[in-house]
Amino acid sequence: MLRITHHWANWIASTALSGWLQNEAWVVPTSQSIHIVSVSVVFCCAVMIDLRLLGLSASGRSVSQLVDTLVPWMYRALVVLLLTGLVQTVAEPVRQFVAPVFWWKMLLIIGVLALTVCFARAVRRNAAKWDTPTRPAGAKWFALISLGLWAGIIFCGRFIGYTWELYL
Amino acid sequence: MSMPGFLLAAEHTPVAAAMRGELGWEWLFPIVETLHVISLAMVFGSIVMVDLRLAGATSRNSAVSRLSGEVLPYTWGAFICAVVTGALLFVSKAHVYFFNLQFQLKFLCMFLAGVNMAVFHFGAYRQVLVWDERHPPPRAARLAGALSIALWIGVIFFGRWIGFTT
Numbered sequence: 001m002l003r004i005t006h007h008w009a010n011w012i013a014s015t016a017l018s019g020w021l022q023n024e025a026w027v028v029p030t031s032q033s034i035h036i037v038s039v040s041v042v043f044c045c046a047v048m049i050d051l052r053l054l055g056l057s058a059s060g061r062s063v064s065q066l067v068d069t070l071v072p073w074m075y076r077a078l079v080v081l082l083l084t085g086l087v088q089t090v091a092e093p094v095r096q097f098v099a100p101v102f103w104w105k106m107l108l109i110i111g112v113l114a115l116t117v118c119f120a121r122a123v124r125r126n127a128a129k130w131d132t133p134t135r136p137a138g139a140k141w142f143a144l145i146s147l148g149l150w151a152g153i154i155f156c157g158r159f160i161g162y163t164w165e166l167y168l
Numbered sequence: 169m170s171m172p173g174f175l176l177a178a179e180h181t182p183v184a185a186a187m188r189g190e191l192g193w194e195w196l197f198p199i200v201e202t203l204h205v206i207s208l209a210m211v212f213g214s215i216v217m218v219d220l221r222l223a224g225a226t227s228r229n230s231a232v233s234r235l236s237g238e239v240l241p242y243t244w245g246a247f248i249c250a251v252v253t254g255a256l257l258f259v260s261k262a263h264v265y266f267f268n269l270q271f272q273l274k275f276l277c278m279f280l281a282g283v284n285m286a287v288f289h290f291g292a293y294r295q296v297l298v299w300d301e302r303h304p305p306p307r308a309a310r311l312a313g314a315l316s317i318a319l320w321i322g323v324i325f326f327g328r329w330i331g332f333t334t
Contacts, residue, residue, distance in 0.1 A: 029332050033325045036205070037212065040324075044213020048242070060238035061230070069227060151206060158202040 021091035064127035105156035187260035210246030222313030
């Protein structure tokens with residue numbers, strides 16, 4: 001499996017676009033910084049919603065209000081994360097593709113996205129049910145899994161840099 | 169003790185040695201660094217939430233004081249975690265980081281962000297209940313919000329840049 005991804009990585013690395021992105025020294029650091037800014041937006045929104053669902057944060061806005069305000073920002077930031085992620089991957093494809101944690105990260109992202117979309121839909125469909133102190137049974141599980149997945153994604157993302165050379 | 173002496177002393181502690189990966193602690197630095205990223209994500213995300221409101225750009229149906237009261241506990245808690253993890257990262261190569269330009273610029277941005285927050289907090293914010301729900305917010309609030317976002321983005325950019333220059 002890793003041999004196939006290694007082959008594709010080498011092909012991308014041979015393209016003119018990849019060459020240009022690598023040679024302009026400012027591109028990858030800038031893209032990574034924008035990536036971190038966007039991570040902050042997504043993670044902060046997720047934490048605020050999840051801690052509310054777990055009953056660990058002070059009252060203020062209701063769950064449905066938080067979801068209505070924050071989830072759109074999460075989606076916008078996720079678009080930026082995808083774009084900057086593409087830039088970084090096209091610039092340094094081997095680094096990403098040979099590292100198993102990169103593929104784990106992609107899987108976790110798909111997972112947490114699916115969960116978040118389902119959750120947001122459920123809240124929008126029946127806000128009153130989610131705004132009462134006794135929330136639906138799955139609320140606390142969603143919150144814990146969501147927090148774990150987002151933190152796991154951040155760990156995987158950072159560990160790409162620390163592990164990829166082991167797989168060359 | 170001189171500054172370089174203090175830095176070298178910090179580097180010679182067992183904690184610093186562990187952070188450098190010595191004696192089998194290879195994964196400590198990446199783990200602490202990731203916790204630093206998670207902390208800064210909360211610091212930045214929460215600050216930007218209040219700053220965008222101050223700039224009049226978002227959450228216009230939330231009073232400034234209420235939003236700020238809701239969000240600031242996250243900011244301070246996360247900032248403490250960022251400082252602790254940051255200090256651990258720092259001691260691993262204290263003298264290298266201390267004299268690194270990007271490291272210095274990062275702390276300059278943070279210092280200016282703090283000054284900006286203090287000026288706003290003891291200035292326009294003291295009358296917040298007057299303009300809490302006014303649209304647009306007063307100029308001082310919009311300026312403080314915009315400056316704060318710019319400076320904290322600077323902290324992130326220079327922070328990331330440290331990794332490329334040390």
